[in-house]
Amino acid sequence: MNAMGRAHLKTGLALVLGVTRTDRLIRLMSGTRRLPLVVGYHRVVDDGRPRRASIIAPMLVSRRMFERQLDWIGRRFRFVSLDELGSRLESGVPFETPTATITFDDGYRDMYEHAYPVLKSKGIPAAVFVVTDWIGRASALYHDRLYLLLTRDWPASREVLIDLGVMRPEQVLMARGSNEPFAALRHVLTTQSQEGLARVIAALEEKLGIDSGRLDGLRPLSWAMLAEMQRGGVITVGSHTRTHAILTRESASRMLEETAGARLALEDRLGTPIKHFAYPDGAFDAETVETVARAGYRFAYTTCHHRDRRHPLLTIPRSLLWENSCLDPAGRFSAAVASCVTSGIFHFASGCRYRHGVTPRPVAPMVLR
Known part of the structure; x- marks a missing residue:
């Protein structure tokens, strides 16, 4: 099925689910109705910037579409910081109103240039999970x-x-x-x-x-930008490993180096405890989650709706959004599609590309640098 066919199918399914209220039943069955909405982005770019074939499209959203998505979410949810969200989840106290948190992965500089001003102007708290060895560097991930x-x-x-x-x-x-x-x-x-x-x-x-x-446009945040956003009270900083390693592909020692090393680097440079972690590519399994716990994180975020029953606070689901996430076949923003995407209904229907059991790993010595 081509892209246009998938768009028609997705939009039609979203409309049918909304009209019949089947979407509410699916949310109830999947458990997503009881969870806050955690939205994930990567890059926010200027509206007039030409799209290059070399850019990974599902990581990109224009500033105009970013604002459109925020406005839609804001009419349905109360925005909270990642720290408030974590505290509420940790306490076990139910959320009285639908609640949402905005997050960014990796730490691209265009998050500071385009997303941060929008968030400040709208008074929306957000978080950025950064790849610590990349901050302030000239190379691309x-x-x-x-x-x-x-x-x-x-x-x-x-x-x-x-x-x-x-x-x-x-x-x-x-x-x-x-x-x-x-x-x-x-x-x-x-x-x-x-x-x-x-x-x-x-x-x-x-x-x-x-x-x-x-490589233009693929630059990271600087440490000064990160500190400025944190001081402004709008942005919470979390960890996304040292090098963006897919942890399920690494040895046990390398996993600990990537997770604990990133937390220590952030705490040293920013002078504040780092409690939040996001799994690169959303990949996790039982051993990965245990390592994140050992590394000292209290909360960790995925890109799917699977949970680890032993560590539910270290497998908090997120919904990733990009330019075309919520569009109908005519390229228009669709509230019905947005509702299904943010509630995880499409993910519930299609399943997850990862196996979240135990992954065999090579043995390698740990070297903390």
Whole structure:
């Protein structure tokens, strides 16, 4: 099914669920009706900025659409800070009114340039989960760098992936579609450790080189920006690991280094306790959750609606939004689609791409740097 067909199906389903009130039944069955809404974003860009094929589209929202989504949420929910949300969840006291929290992952500079002014003007508290080793650096995150390379020359990139044994020829064939590089990106990110990603990127750069001009817009926040937003009382800072490692692909020692190391770095630079954590790519399993607990976090956030019964406060669901999340087939904002997306109904229907059990891991020494 192509994108237009999926959009028609999604919109039609949302309208039918709303008219028949089946959406309320699904929320009740899935348990999402009892939970606050935690929304996740990545990048907010200027409305007039041209969209490049090298940009990962599901991580992007224009400033205009960002405001449209906030306004829709604000008419239905009371915005609270991440600290207030965590305290209420920890106390077990039910939320008297529908409650929402806005979050951002990674720590892109355009969050400061475009999202932060909107949040301040509307008086909406929010949080940013940052990749600590990336703050203030000139390089791009691995997933951005990898996607830039894959989209620069997909046929050549495809051969490199096959030669490295990262993808088999039949897997490459299965990835064919409207965006083969994105399908390959998802495969590499979910099957490789950080060490493996570095190996893939090095091979691609040796083969293709990289156009530094295409890195424009992929810069991180500076420590000064982060401190300014925190002092302003609008933004809560949380951790997103040191290097954006997908924790389910890492050894036990590397997981602890990524989680505990990031918390210590943030507390040292910002002078405040760091209680909140977001799993990179939303990936977690039983061992990952235990490691996050050991690392000293009180609250952690996913990108799906699975919970760990032993650690419900370390598996708090989020709904990720981007430019096209809530659009109908004509490209117009749809309240019916927005309602289904934010309540997790579409996720409830389609299931989760991750297995949240126990993942076998390699053994590696821990080195805290």
